[in-house]
Amino acid sequence: MSANWQSLRSRLPGSRWAVISVPYLWLLLFFAIPFLIALKISFAKFEMAMPPYSSLLNWEDGFLVLKLRLENYLYLVNDSLYVNAYLSSLKIAVIATGLCLLIGYPMAYVISRMEPATRNIALMLVVLPSWTSFLIRIYAWIGILKQNGLLNNFLLSIGVIDAPLKILYTPAAVYIGIVYAYLPFMVLPLYSNLVKLDRRLLEAAYDLGARPWRAFLAITLPLSKAGIIAGSMLVLIPVVGEFVIPEMLGGPDTLMIGRVLWQEFFNNRDWPVASAVAIVMLIILIVPILIFHKSQAKELEGRLA
Amino acid sequence: MASVDADAAGSNGTMVNSAANPPAPSPDRYLVIDTVRKEFDGFVAVDDVSLTIRKGEIFALLGASGCGKSTLLRCLAGFETPTAGRIELEGQSLIGLPPYERRINMMFQSYALFPHMTVEQNIAFGLKQDGMAKAAMRARVDEMLSLVQMNRFAKRKPHQLSGGQQQRVALARSLAKSPKMLLLDEPMGALDKKLRSQMQLELVNIIEKLGVTCVMVTHDQEEAMTMAHRIAIMEQGRIRQCAKPDEIYEQPNCRYTAGFIGSVNLFEGRIDKDEKDFVTIRTSAFPDPIYVAHGVTGFEGMEVAMALRPEKLRISKHEPDLKHNKAHGSIEDIAYFGSHSVYHVRLDGGCKVMCNFVNMKRWDSESFTWNDPVWVSWGDLEGVVLSS
Numbered sequence: 001m002s003a004n005w006q007s008l009r010s011r012l013p014g015s016r017w018a019v020i021s022v023p024y025l026w027l028l029l030f031f032a033i034p035f036l037i038a039l040k041i042s043f044a045k046f047e048m049a050m051p052p053y054s055s056l057l058n059w060e061d062g063f064l065v066l067k068l069r070l071e072n073y074l075y076l077v078n079d080s081l082y083v084n085a086y087l088s089s090l091k092i093a094v095i096a097t098g099l100c101l102l103i104g105y106p107m108a109y110v111i112s113r114m115e116p117a118t119r120n121i122a123l124m125l126v127v128l129p130s131w132t133s134f135l136i137r138i139y140a141w142i143g144i145l146k147q148n149g150l151l152n153n154f155l156l157s158i159g160v161i162d163a164p165l166k167i168l169y170t171p172a173a174v175y176i177g178i179v180y181a182y183l184p185f186m187v188l189p190l191y192s193n194l195v196k197l198d199r200r201l202l203e204a205a206y207d208l209g210a211r212p213w214r215a216f217l218a219i220t221l222p223l224s225k226a227g228i229i230a231g232s233m234l235v236l237i238p239v240v241g242e243f244v245i246p247e248m249l250g251g252p253d254t255l256m257i258g259r260v261l262w263q264e265f266f267n268n269r270d271w272p273v274a275s276a277v278a279i280v281m282l283i284i285l286i287v288p289i290l291i292f293h294k295s296q297a298k299e300l301e302g303r304l305a
Numbered sequence: 306m307a308s309v310d311a312d313a314a315g316s317n318g319t320m321v322n323s324a325a326n327p328p329a330p331s332p333d334r335y336l337v338i339d340t341v342r343k344e345f346d347g348f349v350a351v352d353d354v355s356l357t358i359r360k361g362e363i364f365a366l367l368g369a370s371g372c373g374k375s376t377l378l379r380c381l382a383g384f385e386t387p388t389a390g391r392i393e394l395e396g397q398s399l400i401g402l403p404p405y406e407r408r409i410n411m412m413f414q415s416y417a418l419f420p421h422m423t424v425e426q427n428i429a430f431g432l433k434q435d436g437m438a439k440a441a442m443r444a445r446v447d448e449m450l451s452l453v454q455m456n457r458f459a460k461r462k463p464h465q466l467s468g469g470q471q472q473r474v475a476l477a478r479s480l481a482k483s484p485k486m487l488l489l490d491e492p493m494g495a496l497d498k499k500l501r502s503q504m505q506l507e508l509v510n511i512i513e514k515l516g517v518t519c520v521m522v523t524h525d526q527e528e529a530m531t532m533a534h535r536i537a538i539m540e541q542g543r544i545r546q547c548a549k550p551d552e553i554y555e556q557p558n559c560r561y562t563a564g565f566i567g568s569v570n571l572f573e574g575r576i577d578k579d580e581k582d583f584v585t586i587r588t589s590a591f592p593d594p595i596y597v598a599h600g601v602t603g604f605e606g607m608e609v610a611m612a613l614r615p616e617k618l619r620i621s622k623h624e625p626d627l628k629h630n631k632a633h634g635s636i637e638d639i640a641y642f643g644s645h646s647v648y649h650v651r652l653d654g655g656c657k658v659m660c661n662f663v664n665m666k667r668w669d670s671e672s673f674t675w676n677d678p679v680w681v682s683w684g685d686l687e688g689v690v691l692s693s
Binding site for chain 1: 382383384403404405409410411413414415417418419420421430431434435478479482
């Protein structure tokens with residue numbers, strides 16, 4: 001078996017390289033090149049043309065001139081709409097991440113303590129909604145949250161409220177939508193961390209006089225730090241740029257950068273400003289991405305030790 | 306004991322008063338395990354075990370894996386609740402007490418040190434749960450670190466320590482709270498052989514210095530014999546024999562313990578002559594009946610087994626000058642251990658016996674070789690007659 005494999009490998013010297021190159025090719029095609037294009041457009045000027053932006057390189061009086069306009073970036077800094085949109089996006093993302101953590105941690109904890117058979121079913125139930133289109137699932141929330149929707153009708157019929165609540169098109173609806181949509185991204189990394197926790201460490205803590213709650217705070221919680229960071233970053237990073245949920249469930253006053261980006265791009269057709277918005281968002285997100293990678297690397301290191 | 310307790314509670318009526326004059330438990334009955342039974346979904350892991358353990362004793366539960374020894378230990382620690390039976394420490398029942406309310410600490414198999422805490426934080430963990438003052442805690446941690454000679458490693462994390470060092474930390478952690486009883490779960494399981502024998506003696510010295518009562522679980526008979534004052538041999542949830550190490554070795558009470566501890570030659574047979582001061586046993590292994598120079602409780606014709614340890618057998622080239630207990634055969638296998646050799650001798654009757662030979666002089670082992678015709682013989686009092 002292994003001899004066959006050896007001979008196969010010697011006959012295909014490039015196979016190793018071919019395997020490694022696939023993810024790099026992916027990153028190049030779908031991340032690096034689009035990023036460079038957006039970066040290029042962000043330095044251009046809006047024009048009523050096709051494509052709707054000026055080119056950076058021009059031939060002027062025998063000179064090849066590269067003009068990097070920073071006006072789009074200056075515009076973002078000077079117009080409070082963009083600054084507010086960034087801050088509001090970050091705020092919503094941080095709060096939603098916190099809510100996901102509060103709901104997801106107990107879920108992941110309980111699932112990790114289940115019998116293997118029930119555990120697989122529970123994990124399945126966490127992932128199952130993702131089999132339906134994201135758009136449809138968010139759309140379904142409109143039916144649940146609207147004035148005469150499922151939730152209001154239910155609350156009215158059991159007599160908890162007298163008049164229907166206004167949830168749809170408020171920030172509450174945005175939070176509900178985000179927490180609902182991103183909860184699996186919190187639960188799964190937390191679960192994979194908690195399921196590895198050595199139960200004997202908890203027994204040792206009980207044995208040394210720690211009550212269950214103290215043992216949780218002193219042992220389980222610190223040892224699941226890597227899972228908490230991974231889950232939080234997996235929620236925080238995409239939520240900052242979220243567009244669909246605030247667009248469908250949020251009111252006109254729900255300001256999120258994803259929405260601003262959409263409006264710049266499709267309504268104003270101002271590609272250069274839209275590109276600058278996207279580039280700045282990416283720069284803001286580099287910090288949590290670095291935190292995420294550091295914690296992943298640390299956990300890998302710990303596992304090897 | 307129980308009636309005294311009931312009287313005190315009955316006449317005074319309150320728990321506080323009965324605690325004011327507690328029954329003085331005898332040090333011989335420090336820990337009482339009374340018909341403890343533990344079942345898991347119909348499987349009986351511990352089958353009506355009763356034991357009494359003295360104060361200050363090192364007691365070993367010895368058995369093959371799956372014999373129920375660990376389950377019994379977990380019942381003592383409070384991680385399992387017995388299906389039935391009593392466990393009392395100093396006259397106080399432990400049943401229903403969670404582990405964090407028992408003054409019993411355990412050194413876990415492969416130690417279960419907290420990986421995110423330093424050595425001193427690990428040792429301080431138990432003290433912290435009791436709300437001990439900072440200064441006192443500091444002093445106690447230092448004391449424990451000196452006890453196990455780990456002061457230099459106080460700031461290290463567990464993964465930066467060797468197996469032996471981790472064990473020292475685990476021991477210090479489990480002793481820091483001055484427990485009424487120390488439980489050891491396979492204490493040497495994670496150490497290599499050389500370190501093991503060194504740590505066994507060190508561990509015993511520390512435990513005896515502190516005078517803490519200790520119950521250990523092991524599958525390693527050498528470990529149990531070296532460390533424990535008394536050993537209980539468990540098999541299928543039951544205790545087969547409970548005695549001092551030398552008694553277990555020299556006077557096993559059944560075929561199982563005889564075979565489990567050390568190596569043994571077992572000869573099945575029947576009592577031939579049953580006299581007051583001797584018996585003879587007829588076996589298929591030897592042409593003549595085995596002569597035992599003491600009486601046994603039995604009757605003629607009873608099925609018994611004769612247990613003979615290999616080192617009780619003598620091997621010689623010439624016929625020994627004995628009336629009984631000798632047989633002729635030839636050497637079939639030789640296991641050379643350096644200090645001694647074990648010869649597997651095929652007797653003329655077809656049965657194979659193991660026979661130890663101490664290599665007292667250099668090159669002694671060369672005096673016998675394969676297929677040599679030899680005699681094996683043993684003293685009249687060296688065998689043990691087993692009826693169960």
